[in-house]
Amino acid sequence: MTLPAHAQIVVIGGGIIGCSTAYHLARDHKADVLLLEQGRLTSGSTWHAAGLVGQLRSSASITRVLKYSVDLYKRLKDETGLETGWKMTGCLRLATNADRWTEFRRLATTARSFGMDMHLLTPKEVKAMWPLMDVSDLVGASWLPTDGQASPSDITQSLARGARMHDARIVEGVRVTGFVMDGNRITAVRTDQGEIGCETVVNCAGQWARQVGAMAGINVPLQPVKHQYVITEKIDGLSADAPTIRDPDRRTYFKEEVGGLVFGGYEPDPQAWTTGDVPDDWEFRLFDDDYDHFEQHMVQAIARVPALGSVGIKQMINGPESFTPDGNFILGAAPECANMFVGAGFNAFGIASGGGAGWVLAEWAIRGEAPLDLWVVDIRRFSGLHADRDWVRDRTLEAYGKHYTIAFPHEEYESGRPRIVSPLYERLRAHRAVFGSKLGWERPNWFAPAGAEARDVYSMGRQNWFAAVGDEHRHVRAHVGLFDQSSFAKYEVSGPGALAALEWICANDVTKAPGRLTYTQLLNSRGGIEADLTVARLAEDRFYIVTGTGFRTHDLAWIADHVPAGLDVQIDDVTERFGTLSLMGPKARDVLEAVTGADVSNAGFPFGHAREIRIAGTPVRALRVTYVGELGWELHVPIEATGVVFDTLMAAGAPHELRPVGYRALESLRLEKGYRAWGSDITPNDTPFEAGLGWAVKMRRNVPFLGRDALAARADGPLEKRFAGFVLDDPDAVLVGRETILRNGEPVGYLTSGGYGYTVGASIGYGYVRHGAGVTDGFLAGGRYELVVANDVLPARIAMEALHDPAGLRVKA
Ligand SMILES: Cc1cc2nc3c(=O)[nH]c(=O)nc-3n(C[C@H](O)[C@H](O)[C@H](O)COP(=O)(O)OP(=O)(O)OC[C@H]3O[C@@H](n4cnc5c(N)ncnc54)[C@H](O)[C@@H]3O)c2cc1C
Secondary structure, three states, rough: OOOOEEEEEEOOOHHHHHHHHHHHHHHOOOOOOEEEOOOOOOOHHHHHHHOEEOOOOHHHHHHHHHHHHHHHHHHHHHHHOOOOOOOOEEEEEEEEHHHHHHHHHHHHHHHHHHOOOOOOEOOHHHHOOOOOOOOOOOOOOEOOOEEEOOOOHHHHHHHHHHHHHHOOEEOOOOOEEEEEEEEEEEEEEEEEEEEEEEEEEEEEEEEHHHHHHHOOOOOOOOOOEEEEEEEEEEOOOOOOOOOEEEEHHEEEEEEOEEEEEEEEEEOOOOOOOOOOOOOOOOOOOOOOHHHHHHHHHHHHHHHHOOOHHHOEEEEEEEEEEEEEOOOOEEEOOOOOOOEEEEEEOOOOOHHHHHHHHHHHHHHHHHHHOOOOOOOOHHHOOOOOOHHOOHHHHHHHHHHHOOOOOOOOOOOOOOOOOOOOOOOOHHHHHOOOEEEEEEEOEEEEEEEEEOOOOOOOOOOOOOOOOOHHHHHHHHHEEEEEEEOEEEOOOOEEEOOOOHHHHHHHEEEEEEOOOOEEEEEEEOOOOOOOOOEEEEEEEEEEEEEEEEEEEEEHHHHHHHHHHHHOOOOOOEEEEEEHHEEEEEEOOHHHHHHHHHHHHOOOOOOOOOOOOEEEEEEOEEEEEEOOOOOOOOOOOEEEEHHHHHHHHHHHHHHHHHHOEEEOOOHHHHHHHHHHHHEEEEEEOOOOOOOOOOOOHHHHHOOOOOOOOOHHHHHHHHHOOOOOOEEEEEOOOOOOEEEEEEEEEEEOEEEEEEEEEEEEOOOOOOEEEEEEOOOOOOOHHHHHHHHHHHEEEOOOOEEEEEEOOOOOOOOOOOEEE
16 A cells, blocks of 8 residues: 555554554544554564453553453454454452452452452352362452453454544554654654654554654653463363463463463563664564573462473463553653654553553544543653653563562552652651652651651551551641652743633632632543642742642643643743742641741731741742641742751741651541542542532633533533542541442442541541432432442441531631
8 A cells, every 4th residue: 555645643553552543543533544554463562462351450440441442342343344352251360368368359349349240259169160270279269250361463453454444544564763843743754665744643652662752752661571471282171261360479370272271470570671772673573482481480370270280382472562660551642742642551451451542542632632531541640750761671670570469558669769859858767757759759658756667568457657657647736747748740830821821721710819829620621620739829920830749740731731822821840949848737837937037927828828938048938728637838948948948947846846747647637638639539530519629610700711611511410429528437447449339238439549537536538429310418418328348348427528627727727
């Protein structure tokens, strides 16, 4: 086929992801699509995948994406005439110890919350389903009957056929070699056979996606890793519809294939491939068999299925697959480029994800907005740090090694640390801080009391920091604490068009006079919450915006992308220019008064205001705001003065018992106060009204803003879901999120966050209660509630207002 001179959308890569994206673009959006593949379809990673298809993930949206894949694979043949090899065999996950079993009990609850039926089986039941298995070491297994397996190449060819049926053009043997750019916009794709003008590019180049992205100046932080499995000869007595098995304690997986078994695993010592460019000519190629490295899986697999000890190996597959630093794939609009979308880095679940990933990526590329909350896979979760390939490799290998380890709550990565430290790092270490890391920043999670071990000891129940964090929490409520929040992302938006731009982008009124501070959400066109942050108006035409550490790239890109055309606005990321010290607690004013001459009385410096004050001779941006529900200030200090301001505060605070406090206490403090966390409690799937944040939306002002029309269109209808808080009476219950909410015995939602409130002395959870006919106050208050916690049903009380200081008197004291 000769190449066209122009295509609306060019998809790069003919693996399962590119073909699925092209299929959905053509079928759902009638787009003019051209898919370019340098070799032949499937010739990258797709052809050699094992083909296990699991669906359950910890994110509801990603689970929905994977469920979509299964639905598509079931029916694709009817549409295209080409088989997908889909077999709904179900999946058994094996547990050999108590912690794993707790993990599965939580998993079964998550499944139920997400509308899937996961069963927990006894070893005897497992044996009946899979007679060749040794079950002597099992505690039990989880069973998800709707999982299965498929043929990766067949699905891909079937998707390609479907795409062509809807007029997509697919051309093999054409390599993309670069892009013609106009600023940060791609105007044409360069290939080894000429240029093609285009409006949008979708980079589905698998392990090449990093280098293809680099050609347009974008960073796709993935790392190819060698992944091996073997295919055995026929095994007597193995059923053709044997369930797939995941045996995480032995780090292995199994799948039936033509009478034999496919098995492989996730070893703790994975082998990275290159951190440089992947060769262009890696078509249908594998690495040499590496039985030395594979032996660890072999030993474990034979222990599980003894018949493997006497059966021959037909073939070993040792192929490269792209993994990422957090084990999630990479999707969406690249922040560095106006019109490149990415779908790559599938961490060995690209076959399971393929159908759904193509669906959402096509929507995203057409509408410029993700169709649902895809934050955990959003390319904007990364930052400049992720351009460091050695760091990405090390962190990715750690994530790979943890693929099958027990996922303890609150677990932190260890590799590549410390990477970014605040100026207070050594001082906080001296206070026995135990750090976690967020987007590369070391942040104090808690402070170990003298005599206690200053490190996390993970467990499924209360962890070793529980009591220490309780002390920090109560200290903030009773006295005052100092949080190092220097990792906060901070931007300045300025220029003649700044006010008009933010008026459009922000759902709340940010036009208040200079010196005022506004909490606001940024909404998408569906009225869903894309971000929430505080905006301080420093001057008529200058704003200072503060948002969460992890949202730095995302929120900046969202703001920059939505400035209305023609406005003269300057947007600067000033994160590293300011250290942030949050002084919080009823004694905060006493401490602040001791270090500044500024009037910090309630009348002189009310809640919701921003002022420049001087501390230790340094001008400090003080924002009167709180995320803990107490009197307090966020002090934004020129980075070089952060240490001296900290020392000054600590010295002046000594009579008031000022002490440093960490992020785990912050979390329990905000839970008690009912402050929502973006990414879990509030997401692009939720509107401010559903989230109970309608008070922060300027509906009464007659001005247009992004998301307003969608909210207005739904204003008269009932709210089908509403955010609510729950308290458990059981003092030992551990909430981790995703627990099912039962109302009068029926599931009505699940927790978006959960934890412990040390002041109220109980476990607290939040989530949306759903009811098609509308969730009224009467409906909420009128139910009898229970939470399903690790598969146990526990009585719960609904909280109709904040559990701590519902009137906000302490905040405004
Ligand atoms: C051993 C092994 C077992 C696996 N088992 C499973 C499993 O059981 N279940 C599961 O869900 N997943 C599994 N996977 C993962 C799965 O194979 C991948 O996630 C999936 O195939 C990725 O698809 P892709 O389309 O992103 O990449 P690819 O299939 O690699 O496709 C990318 C394509 O882009 C093309 N390309 C690159 N650069 C250019 C360019 N410049 N111009 C034009 N074309 C270009 C390449 O030639 C390639 O064909 C496994 C992977 C391995 C290695």
